[in-house]
Amino acid sequence: MFATLASFARLLRALLTLVRHDAILPAEYQGLYPAPARLAGRIARLFARRDNEANPGERLARALERLGPSYVKFGQILATRGDVIGERFARGLSRLQDRMPAFDDDEARAIIAAELGAPVEAIFAEFGPAIAAASIAQVHRARTPGGVDVAVKVLRPDIEQRIARDIRTLSLGAALAEKLAPASRRLEPRKFVATVARSLSFETDLRLEAAAASELSEAASAVEHYRIPEVEWTLSSKRILTTRWVEGAPLSDLAQVDALGLDRAALATTLTRAFLGTALDRGVFHADMHAGNLFASAKGDLWAVDFGIMGRIGRPERRFLALILHGFLTRDYTAAARAHFAAGYVPDKHAIADFASALRAVGEPIFGKRADEVPMSQVLMQLFEITDLFDMRLRPELVMLQKTMVQCEGVARSLDPQHNMWAAATPVVEAWMKRELGPEGKIRDFTEDVQRLYVSLRHLPDAIEDWTEIGAKLKSGELQLSPPPKTAWTIRLVWLAVAAVAGAALMSAFS
Structure with missing residues (x-):
């Protein structure tokens, strides 16, 4: 009982924090809201701070930072979708990707000494200050006595307890949403929170992240120009992860990417194929592909870091996914619809022909279009309406895949506004289909x-x-x-x- 009351209090605190930062129903979008929401927004702004930033994305970022790491993850996803939420809003949120405040250097050194059993000076020849800080951990550049440059990731102090509190609060919010808004049940909010909770629990044990990096490295070997840094196992533990240093430009800083003289369109294509290639071919994929976790080397290779969230998809689901994608790519909407029914995504009470027609209504207007020609906010709204019309329920096992697809496409669009995801995906899907449905x-x-x-x-x-x-x-x-x-x-x-x-x-x- 006490735990529930505490979670409810934190839920109210979250709402008040968003109100204080004018991050819920922000004034900039007042004209887009229905009448009840406009009234609620005006009342909420009576309690907002007067010194808030002009950018609504910046205001939301600061509110999420105050609320905790689990909330920050939500903001990181939004930050990749400037085409949906607006470029200005996305720029404000981008601070969440790798520019959060670092914790004290002495604390980091103490954690490393406790985990590895020796002072930092005895382990590393050089150990610098934090160069990047995120919601779960921060990264230091160091050099081993053997002269190898490495990245040392250190968990934030007490992060496990903070995440546990966040998850209890989010679980309560999901339960209230299902109770007070029956329409939300189709989206399975409680199962979604459970999926997020599981992924965050994996992020707080860096031994598991080290194993994930090793596994993804094997999967990435099948994708051209996709690279994963090598793990230094003897310098890693539950709260410490050490990998080889990656020299390159972060995709969150396009000026650095341009300074290397790289082909942005080629990088966007590599990114799309890296995600789909590992997901379809090996059933494993990097599930936190925001721009701060991706680097471009001078050779044009794409490097991924931060393996706290890994996605996995079983072979049956991979087959259904490939069939659905192949149906869209070849404009065979009946085949795509059959795959949805075979996978159990659409209840049998509906007709395949009707669902195929609905998929055609989504696919035809965007087929072959460049990214800058597709109003993704409208596409997402149409897809949401279709899932409601055909009683489609959220599949928890596909949450990470869907979330990462959103992130991946968002980063690809930032690299190349004219990125054609259809064209980039076609060779990967066709090769997988040939292997899966052919003699092999x-x-x-x-x-x-x-x-x-x-x-x-x-x-x-x-x-x-x-x-x-x-x-x-x-x-x-x-x-x-x-x-x-x-x-x-x-x-x-x-x-x-x-x-x-x-x-x-x-x-x-x-x-």
């Missing part, structure tokens, strides 16, 4: 079917033995059903059940 994919399917059959057959004797034992107990009267059946029928039912189990086991191997 069929051989893999057959191999997996044989493996499932083998497992089922291994369990079949145990199932028969169990049912035989039940039959013996029923026959002896040790075990009775209610109402008690006749002995002959008991034996028949037992063996019928055995046959059903055996049949099910065999069929499951090929399902």
Whole structure:
């Protein structure tokens, strides 16, 4: 009870913080709101600070910084979508990506000494001040005694407790949203918060991040010009992660990118293919691809850092995703609709033809268009209306994929406003489809079917033995059903059940 009241109080504090910064229903967008929202906005601004920044994005960024790391993550996603929220608003939010206030250098050194068991001076030949600070951790540049330049990531003090409080508050907010706004239930707000909570818990154990970096490095090897820095395992622990230093220009600073003389359009294409290539080919992808986590080298390679949030997608979901994308890319909306139904994304009560028509209404106006020709805010609104019309529910396992797709496209657009995501995605999707649905994919399917059959057959004797034992107990009267059946029928039912189990086991191997 006390914990719930505390969460409710923090929820009210979050609302008041947004009001104080004029970050909820900001004045700049007053003319776009319906009448009730305009009235609510005017009342809220009576309590706003008078010294607020002119940029509404900057005001929201400062409010989110005060609220905590979980809220900052939400702002980081918005910051990548200048085409949706407006470039001015996005610029104000961009401070959340890697320019948050750093914690004290002495604290960082104390954490490193406690984690690695020796003073910083004994571990590194050089150790500089924080060069980047985000909501979860900050990064220092250092050099090992062997002369290797490294990036040392250090968790913020007490970050685990802060995130736990944030998640309890967000969970309460999600529960209230489902109760007070029934229309929100289709978006599964509580499951969404649970997904975010799980990802944030992974971010607070840097050993898991080190493993994720290693795994993503293997996946990235299949994507041209996509690179992941090597982990220094002996200099990493739960609260410390050390990787090789990346020389390059952050994509959050386009002036530095231009200073290297790089082709922005090529970088945007690499970014799109890096995301889709690792997601489809290996089922793993960097799930926090904001501009502050991406660097361009002088050679034109794209480097990713910060692996606290990793996305994973199973092979069945990858196949459905590829079929859906392929349907859009080839303008075969019926095939894309069938893939939605086969995946269970759309209830069977709807007609495939109707859903295909709805997908056509979204796809045709934007097919082949450049990014600067597509009003993404309108597209998103239309997609939201379609999901409502066809009773589509949010799929928690795809939350990270959808969130990262939004981030990735937003960064690609900032690099090249004319970026054609369709053209960039086509080779990746077609290559994956050829492997998945061609001879190689069929051989893999057959191999997996044989493996499932083998497992089922291994369990079949145990199932028969169990049912035989039940039959013996029923026959002896040790075990009775209610109402008690006749002995002959008991034996028949037992063996019928055995046959059903055996049949099910065999069929499951090929399902």
